[in-house]
Amino acid sequence: MGNLIEVTSTLPILVFVVPVGFAALIFALGRVHTIFREWLALLGLVITLAISLAIAGQTLDGKLLFAWNRNLYADGLSALMEVLGSGIGIIIVIYSIRYLTHHQIGMPLNKWRHTYFYGLLVLFIGTLNWVCISNSLIFMWVSMEATTLSAAFLVTFYWQRQSIEAGYKYLLLVSVGVTLALLGCVLIYAAAIPLLPSENVLFLTELGKVAKLMPESVVLIACAMFVAGFGTKAGLIPFHAWLPDAHAEAPVPVSALLSGVVITIGAYALARTVTIFAPYYPAVVLFIAILASISMVIGIVMALVQDDLKRLLAYSSISQIAYVIEGLGLGTYLGIYGGLFHLVNHTLVKSLLFLCAGALMYATGSRKISELGVAFKKMPVTAFCFFVGALAIGGLPPFNCFMSKLTLFIALTERELLWAAIIGAGTGMVTVACFIWVTYRIFWTKPVAVTNPQITGKEVPFPMQVSMLVLAAGCILLGVFPNLLYPMLNAATTSILGILSAGG
Amino acid sequence: MATDLASGNLIITLYLLHFVFSLFTAELRNLRLSIAALVIQSLTLAGILATYASISGNPTLYWWSLTALITKVILIPYLLWLYVRQLPTAETRPWLSTGLSVAVMLILAVVFYSFLHTNVEFIAPTLQASMEPARSNLALSLTICTLGLWVLVVRKDAVKAVIGLVLLENGVHLSLVTLAPTLPETTILGIVSNVIITVWLLLYLAGRIYQTFGTTDTSILSELRH
Numbered sequence A: 001m002g003n004l005i006e007v008t009s010t011l012p013i014l015v016f017v018v019p020v021g022f023a024a025l026i027f028a029l030g031r032v033h034t035i036f037r038e039w040l041a042l043l044g045l046v047i048t049l050a051i052s053l054a055i056a057g058q059t060l061d062g063k064l065l066f067a068w069n070r071n072l073y074a075d076g077l078s079a080l081m082e083v084l085g086s087g088i089g090i091i092i093v094i095y096s097i098r099y100l101t102h103h104q105i106g107m108p109l110n111k112w113r114h115t116y117f118y119g120l121l122v123l124f125i126g127t128l129n130w131v132c133i134s135n136s137l138i139f140m141w142v143s144m145e146a147t148t149l150s151a152a153f154l155v156t157f158y159w160q161r162q163s164i165e166a167g168y169k170y171l172l173l174v175s176v177g178v179t180l181a182l183l184g185c186v187l188i189y190a191a192a193i194p195l196l197p198s199e200n201v202l203f204l205t206e207l208g209k210v211a212k213l214m215p216e217s218v219v220l221i222a223c224a225m226f227v228a229g230f231g232t233k234a235g236l237i238p239f240h241a242w243l244p245d246a247h248a249e250a251p252v253p254v255s256a257l258l259s260g261v262v263i264t265i266g267a268y269a270l271a272r273t274v275t276i277f278a279p280y281y282p283a284v285v286l287f288i289a290i291l292a293s294i295s296m297v298i299g300i301v302m303a304l305v306q307d308d309l310k311r312l313l314a315y316s317s318i319s320q321i322a323y324v325i326e327g328l329g330l331g332t333y334l335g336i337y338g339g340l341f342h343l344v345n346h347t348l349v350k351s352l353l354f355l356c357a358g359a360l361m362y363a364t365g366s367r368k369i370s371e372l373g374v375a376f377k378k379m380p381v382t383a384f385c386f387f388v389g390a391l392a393i394g395g396l397p398p399f400n401c402f403m404s405k406l407t408l409f410i411a412l413t414e415r416e417l418l419w420a421a422i423i424g425a426g427t428g429m430v431t432v433a434c435f436i437w438v439t440y441r442i443f444w445t446k447p448v449a450v451t452n453p454q455i456t457g458k459e460v461p462f463p464m465q466v467s468m469l470v471l472a473a474g475c476i477l478l479g480v481f482p483n484l485l486y487p488m489l490n491a492a493t494t495s496i497l498g499i500l501s502a503g504g
Numbered sequence B: 001m002a003t004d005l006a007s008g009n010l011i012i013t014l015y016l017l018h019f020v021f022s023l024f025t026a027e028l029r030n031l032r033l034s035i036a037a038l039v040i041q042s043l044t045l046a047g048i049l050a051t052y053a054s055i056s057g058n059p060t061l062y063w064w065s066l067t068a069l070i071t072k073v074i075l076i077p078y079l080l081w082l083y084v085r086q087l088p089t090a091e092t093r094p095w096l097s098t099g100l101s102v103a104v105m106l107i108l109a110v111v112f113y114s115f116l117h118t119n120v121e122f123i124a125p126t127l128q129a130s131m132e133p134a135r136s137n138l139a140l141s142l143t144i145c146t147l148g149l150w151v152l153v154v155r156k157d158a159v160k161a162v163i164g165l166v167l168l169e170n171g172v173h174l175s176l177v178t179l180a181p182t183l184p185e186t187t188i189l190g191i192v193s194n195v196i197i198t199v200w201l202l203l204y205l206a207g208r209i210y211q212t213f214g215t216t217d218t219s220i221l222s223e224l225r226h
Helices: A011-029 A038-060 A076-099 A111-133 A137-155 A161-192 A204-213 A216-234 A242-249 A252-280 A282-304 A309-330 A333-364 A380-393 A400-414 A418-443 A462-480 A482-501 B002-027 B031-056 B060-084 B098-118 B134-154 B158-179 B185-213 B218-225
Strands: A005-008 A063-067 A072-074
Touching: A011 A038, A011 A063, A011 A072, A011 A076, A011 A111, A038 A063, A038 A072, A038 A076, A038 A111, A038 A482, A072 A076, A072 A111, A076 A111, A076 A252, A076 A333, A076 A462, A076 A482, A111 A137, A111 A252, A137 A161, A137 A204, A137 A216, A137 A252, A137 B185, A161 A204, A161 A216, A161 A242, A161 A252, A161 B134, A161 B158, A161 B185, A204 A252, A204 A482, A216 A252, A216 A282, A216 A309, A242 A252, A242 A309, A252 A282, A252 A309, A252 A333, A252 A482, A282 A309, A282 A418, A309 A333, A309 A400, A309 A418, A333 A380, A333 A400, A333 A462, A333 A482, A380 A400, A380 A418, A380 A462, A400 A418, A400 A462, A462 A482, B002 B031, B002 B098, B002 B134, B002 B158, B031 B060, B031 B158, B060 B158, B060 B185, B098 B134, B134 B158, B158 B185
Parallel strands: A005 A063
Antiparallel strands: A063 A072
C-alpha cells in the first residue's frame, strides 16, 4: 500500500474540461441539427470514458495523479467513479435517442428542450468528474452542489405540475442538506489548521494523517453533519424526502441517472470524509450502521406498498444505497471493498430496472403496476432484462449483488456488527419477495386492453434494447466472474486505506 | 488598547444587529419587508467580516467582506426582489400564528444561543475558537443556522423557504470568519457563486410553481399528488 507513486498529469483536468466543453458546444449548436445534440453528447461521453479509462490504467499501475498544485487529484476511487459515470452516461444517451422523441411519453419534439437535456446530461457527467478529482475539501463541496444544480432541470424536464414540484423539492432539500455538510467541512478544516502546514490543510489526501489527532467532539459533530448532508444527497432515511418524487417525475433516463449516479455521489463524498475517521471513532461506525439499517428496512417496506413502478424502484434505491454506506462506514478493507462493489452493482442493476420501467411505459403508456400487464411473448427482451434486474437486486446467485452483499455481511460480522448483517440479510429476502411479486404482476397478469392507438404494446426500438442488454450482461458477468472488477475495486479500496494509513 | 476595546464593542453591536435582523427576516410575513430585513442582516455580516479584518490584520478578510457585500447584500436580495415582485406581498399563511411563531422562535434562539455559548468547547476545534469574540461568533452563527432551519420547517411558502436557505447559508458563512479565516478567496467565491445559482434556480422554479398552481403554498403541492 505504501508504494504508491505520485505523478503530475493533465488527465484529471481533461476528464473535467472535456465534458464541460462538449456541454457548451451542445448548448450553442444543439438547435441547429440533431447531430449536435445526441451524437455530440455521445461523442463527448465516449471521449470522457476513454480519458477515465486512461486514469484507471494509471491508478492500476499504482500511481496517484496530481494536477494544478495538488488541487486536483485522481486515485483508484476517482477512476472507478469516473468510468462508472461516463459509462452509464453513454448507455443513457443511447437509450434517450428514441425514448425522448416518443410522443406518448414526452411531447412533440421540442428542439430547445432536447438540446438542454443532452447539454445538461453531459454537463452533469463533467461536474461528477469534478467531484471525483477535487482534492480540496471545500471544492469537493462546491462541485457536489454543482452536480445538484446541473441535475435540477433534468428532473423538471417535462415542466408539468408534478415535475416542477419534484424539481423544487429536490433542489431545496438537497441544497439544505449539502449546506449542513459545508459546516462539517469547515469544522474539519478548522480542526486541521493547527495540525498541518498551511498549504496542505484543505487537502483530502492529507486529512488521514491527522484524523486521530483532532478533538473527538468536533469530529463526531462534523461526521454527523457529513452524514446528514451527504446522506441527503444519497437518499438515506430520514433525509430522503426528495428522492421518490424526483425519481418518479423525472424522465426515465434521468431516473436511471439519479439512482445510478447522483445518489452514489453522496456515498462517494462519505467515503472521502467519514470513512477517514471511522477507524478511530467506533461511535461513527455504530451511528452509520444504525442509520443504514433503518434506511434498508423502511426503504424496502415503503417499496412494497407502491403501485407506481418508478416510486417502487426509488424506494428500493433508498434501501440499496444504505448497504453501500454501511460498508463504507466500517472503514475496514473488506467493508470499503464490499461497499464499493455494491455501489457498482447497484448502479448497473438500478439503471437497468429503470430503463426496463421506461420500456414498459413506452409500450403501455402507464407506469402503474396494476395497469402495466404485458405478455411475456410481446416484449421478450424487456422481460428478460427485467427478470435479470429483479433477481440481481434481490441478491440471488449467480447475479452481481449476491457477491457484494455477501462481502458486506462478512465485513459486518468481522467488526462485530452481527445484528446489522442479519438485518441486511433479512432486507435482502424481502427485496427478493418484493421484486418477484412485481415481476409476476407485470408479466403474468392479463394485459390491459389497449385503448390508445399510439400505444403499441410491442417491443421497444433497437437502441433502447441495446442499452438494457448491455446493463443486463454486466449484471450477469459480474455475478459469474466477480473477479473481473477486482483490480479496480482493489485499487479504489487501497487508495482510501492509503490515505488512512498515512496517519500511521 | 482603546481601539481594541472600540472594535470589540463594535463587533458586539454588529452581532446584536445581525441577530435582531435575522429574527426580522425569519418572522416578517410581508415578503418584501422580509427581504429588506435580509439586506440589513447581510450588511451586518459584511460589517462583521470587515471588523474582523481590521482586528486580526488579515487583509483577505476585506475581500471576503467585499464579496459578501456584492453577493449577499446586492445580488441575492435583487434576485429575490425580481421574483417576489410578481407575487402577492404576504407569504402563504404558515402553520403557526404570528404571535406563537415569534414566541417559539425567540425562546428557541435565546436558549440555543446561551447553551452554545456556555458549551462552545464542544464544537470549537481549537482553543482560540473557544475565546471571545470567536466564542460568541460560533454561538451566533449556529443560532442563525437554526433559525434558517426553523423557517424551512414551519413555513409553507416556496419563496420564504428560499429565504430560510439563505439564512442557513449566512449562518455558515458567519462561522467561517472564526473557524477558517485562512481559506483562500477563490474558495469563498466558489461557495457564494454556488449559493447564488441555487437561489436563482429555486426562485425560477417557485415562479413556475406560481404560474402553474396560482399559489406558492408548498403544502398544496403535495396534496395534489395523492
